[in-house]
Each structure stands twice: as C-alpha cells, then as structure tokens.
Amino acid sequence: MPTRRALTVSQANDETLNGTVLDDEGAPLDLTGVTLEMLLKPTAETDDADPSVVKLSTGSGITVSAPLTGAYSVAIPDTALTEAGVRWYRVDAVQGTSRKTVVYGPLKVRDI
DSSP states (O other): OOEEEEEETTTTEEEEEEEEOOOOOOBBOTTOEEEEEEEEEETTTOOOTTTOOEEEEEEEEEEEEEGGGGGEEEEEEEGGOOSOOOEEEEEEEETTTTEEEEEEEOOOOEEE
C-alpha cells in the first residue's frame, strides 16, 4: 500500500529529500534491481505524459543509498521549483514491467 506523505521545499533551491520504501507490511523493501521514478506534477490529475511533469529516476536525480533497507535520496533541481504553491508528487518502484506507487502526496513549494 502506498504511503501518503506531505513534503515542503523552498522555491528556487536545490533540494535533497531522503526516504525509505516500505512493503505492504511496513518493512523496508529490498530495492536490488528496482528503478525508482519520481514525478513532480502540477496536480494529482495531471497526466504523467504532460510536458509540465518533471521526471527523476534512479541514476538521474534519485540515488538508492542502501538497497537492502529501501533507503533512497532524491535531488530535486532548483529549475523544477521555480514557482511557489502546492503541487503533487509520486514515487514509483519499477521492476521489469511491474510498476508500484510507493509514496505520494502534496509538494508545497515555499515562497522565500
């Protein structure tokens, strides 16, 4: 079951967020062989293929720091955080043809 988690970041700043992927029982998920993808969207309803959606993935903004314990970090570039307001994000675990949302929620970009 995906975890809903609200995040807050600062406008026009490079931001690094850390997380742990959990399985349906709440135990850390082994990320060996798994690609993580994060979508930053204007709204939850915005289509994933919309050109306004920013996509980060393992090796391109996402680092799996401890695969056996599900730990990862996401480096969000300042260019993805140019406007203050509330957006939506989602992190998916992809293995082969299987995709599972592991965490999602509102992303508040503070005007500073």
